[in-house]
Amino acid sequence: MRRLLVIGNWKLNGNKSTITNLIIRLVEECANISKCNMAVAPPVMYLDLVMRYLINSNIWLCAQNVDIHISGAFTGDVSAVMLQDLNTRYVLIGHSERRIHHKENDAYIAKKFFILKKIGLIPILCIGENKREYDAGHTQSVCLNQIQSVIRLLGVEAFKDSVIAYEPIWAIGSGMSASPESVQIIHELIRNYIANYNVSIANEVLIQYGGSVTPENVTQFFNQKDIDGVLVGSASLNADSFSIIVRAAENHEKSYYA
Numbered sequence: 001m002r003r004l005l006v007i008g009n010w011k012l013n014g015n016k017s018t019i020t021n022l023i024i025r026l027v028e029e030c031a032n033i034s035k036c037n038m039a040v041a042p043p044v045m046y047l048d049l050v051m052r053y054l055i056n057s058n059i060w061l062c063a064q065n066v067d068i069h070i071s072g073a074f075t076g077d078v079s080a081v082m083l084q085d086l087n088t089r090y091v092l093i094g095h096s097e098r099r100i101h102h103k104e105n106d107a108y109i110a111k112k113f114f115i116l117k118k119i120g121l122i123p124i125l126c127i128g129e130n131k132r133e134y135d136a137g138h139t140q141s142v143c144l145n146q147i148q149s150v151i152r153l154l155g156v157e158a159f160k161d162s163v164i165a166y167e168p169i170w171a172i173g174s175g176m177s178a179s180p181e182s183v184q185i186i187h188e189l190i191r192n193y194i195a196n197y198n199v200s201i202a203n204e205v206l207i208q209y210g211g212s213v214t215p216e217n218v219t220q221f222f223n224q225k226d227i228d229g230v231l232v233g234s235a236s237l238n239a240d241s242f243s244i245i246v247r248a249a250e251n252h253e254k255s256y257y258a
């Protein structure tokens with residue numbers, strides 16, 4: 001059975017002091033959480049700092065990115081083995097901010113997926129359409145193409161114990177989330193698409209939503225049957241709002257089935 005997964009993506013925010021305060025508060029606030037899974041994704045520079053506070057907690061560590069190589073002459077990059085060395089469990093790949101600012105394409109992102117599976121980390125494959133594609137009615141084909149590039153390289157089995165995060169680009173950081181009903185339609189489409197290849201993998205794969213998730217709107221997303229969690233940006237930088245989101249997952253009836 002699927003279990004709700006809440007992840008805070010801190011992006012390029014914070015410093016030693018603010019990140020220490022935030023993680024100390026979150027560990028306290030989330031100490032009694034047991035029915036959903038949660039993780040935080042600090043900037044890579046602070047993974048080690050955050051990891052030290054997470055050692056005896058129920059919050060997992062997530063990285064925001066990974067290189068396709070394990071070691072060698074790749075200045076500035078971080079490998080899956082290094083992330084594993086720091087007890088990282090999840091890794092975001094294909095986030096739209098990396099696709100846009102670093103020109104990462106589907107084939108390259110599929111290689112990241114491969115390396116994470118090989119090392120034993122959990123990929124969170126971020127997908128989603130931009131505003132132009134949305135306006136043109138291309139949401140479904142854009143999302144399925146992004147999924148297909150992983151299936152083409154690795155087969156559908158790659159999605160076993162993996163996570164997909166549907167993040168419409170126009171909803172990220174805009175304060176304008178997609179409607180829960182429209183997200184449900186895309187999530188169901190993705191699940192059905194994977195089911196064409198393998199029903200049990202489709203039933204198990206977690207599909208998160210991300211894009212202007214707040215304490216106020218989060219429960220409406222959890223109420224949709226194919227939304228298995230949320231990937232939260234700005235609301236995760238505040239301990240109060242992120243803990244409210246985590247508690248909404250903890251108290252949601254979906255969590256009881258886990």
Ligand SMILES: O=C(CO)COP(=O)(O)O
Binds near residue numbers: 009171175210231234
């Ligand atoms: O990009 C996101 C998470 O990866 C979403 O960001 P916001 O929650 O700030 O819209």
